[in-house]
Amino acid sequence: MRGKDVYFFHRVLASARQKVAQALVNGEALKVSGGNYKLAQHNLKCRSCGHHWEGTIHRRRTQCPSCCGKNWQRIEPINANRED
Numbered sequence: 001m002r003g004k005d006v007y008f009f010h011r012v013l014a015s016a017r018q019k020v021a022q023a024l025v026n027g028e029a030l031k032v033s034g035g036n037y038k039l040a041q042h043n044l045k046c047r048s049c050g051h052h053w054e055g056t057i058h059r060r061r062t063q064c065p066s067c068c069g070k071n072w073q074r075i076e077p078i079n080a081n082r083e084d
């Protein structure tokens, strides 16, 4: 990156950090848009019915696709092949 690009990149990053920090401190919602991004997928297990599934984690919204329960837990695969 050239000097001007680095400067611009750091300004964008600083602005994003401030927005995230403000949202966390004030309990506000964050909306992410633009660009390509993907939420991490996790192995989840329902504590109510025992159903296993793979999905994204959202503390309040994630629910069991089988019984719609919100009492779930994240489980890590035994042989995790991480690509990142």
Ligand SMILES: [Zn+2]
Pocket: 046, 047, 048, 049, 050, 051, 064, 065, 066, 067, 068, 069
């Ligand atoms: Zn369930």
